[in-house]
Amino acid sequence: MKKGEAFLGIIFVSFSALFGALGYGLYQSGRSSVGASQWPIIVCTIIFFGSIVVIVNAFRVKESKSNLQLSHEEKRVFISIFLLIMYFISVVFIGFFVSSLAMLYTFIYYFGKFKWYVNFVFSLAITSITYFVFSYLLKVSFQFGVLF
Known part of the structure; x- marks a missing residue:
């Protein structure tokens, strides 16, 4: 067992x-x-x-x-789960846009290994598009957190 x-x-x-x-x-x-x-x-x-x-x-x-050693893939899964839990907590206190931008930047950096400005542009674009679609097209309110 x-x-x-x-x-x-x-x-x-x-x-x-x-x-x-x-x-x-x-x-x-x-x-x-x-x-x-x-x-x-x-x-x-x-x-x-x-x-x-x-x-x-x-x-x-x-x-x-x-042996109870974790493989590289298992470590990446646990790190990803930890980062997602931290993201869900930060969305409540900080806000959707800033938390999503930081989370996406971290995941793209961690899994993609691109240059920092490519990470930032893609995370900013994805977060902005998501915010626009939900806020303006679907009329879903993002009125939580201290920041935007």
């Missing part, structure tokens, strides 16, 4: 059940289209069943006594 995989599977089952239940409280459109409440429920259902598969596989496979 791989205890870490079983533990993460239980955490994801719990979160998917919680957020799936919270999805029922959202606005439901008519029966013919997928609305605001159906998307979270669909995603949570997929995560729920995927986590059940992970839990079952964790109990079926015997744990090998291998």
Whole structure:
């Protein structure tokens, strides 16, 4: 049994059940289209069943006594998850535009290895386009955080 995989599977089952239940409280459109409440429920259902598969596989496979060293790819995944968690926290306190600009610059730098000005131009363009589409075309408010 791989205890870490079983533990993460239980955490994801719990979160998917919680957020799936919270999805029922959202606005439901008519029966013919997928609305605001159906998307979270669909995603949570997929995560729920995927986590059940992970839990079952964790109990079926015997744990090998291998070295606990992480590979380069695994380290990159953990760093990416940490950066995304920091991004979600910073969006609430700092604001969407500045946090997204910093997050995109960091990811492009980390994964792309371009020059600093190319990183900045692409992160500025992507953040600006996203802000414009959501603010002006879709009328979604970004009224949170201290900065823009």
